[in-house]
Amino acid sequence: MISRLINFLFRRHTVSYQLHRIEKLIAKKKYAEAVAASYLALEKFPQNPELEALNSEAFKGFSSYLYNQEF
Numbered sequence: 001m002i003s004r005l006i007n008f009l010f011r012r013h014t015v016s017y018q019l020h021r022i023e024k025l026i027a028k029k030k031y032a033e034a035v036a037a038s039y040l041a042l043e044k045f046p047q048n049p050e051l052e053a054l055n056s057e058a059f060k061g062f063s064s065y066l067y068n069q070e071f
Contacts, residue, residue, distance in 0.1 A: 015045050022054045031062035 011017050018041035025034035038055035045051060 013044070015041075015048060015051070018045070019050055019054065022051075022058065026054065026058055026061060029061070029065075031058050031065055034058035035062050 018037070022034050022037050022041065025031075025037060035055070035058045038051060038058055041051050042048070042055060
């Protein structure tokens with residue numbers, strides 16, 4: 001139990017965890033949360049190509065969502 005807690009605390013601050021979290025938010029179509037999570041992840045891990053790609057994908061989804069809501 002303690003090892004699971006320690007693993008969770010350290011794993012949360014890795015790139016792979018952030019990538020998985022953002023991908024899961026995009027899959028659930030929660031684009032606003034995905035954009036915010038990707039910006040926060042890019043602060044921790046700047047110039048990561050996978051994070052930048054997910055950031056642009058989330059931003060495209062969010063902008064198309066806003067466009068569809070207005071029209």
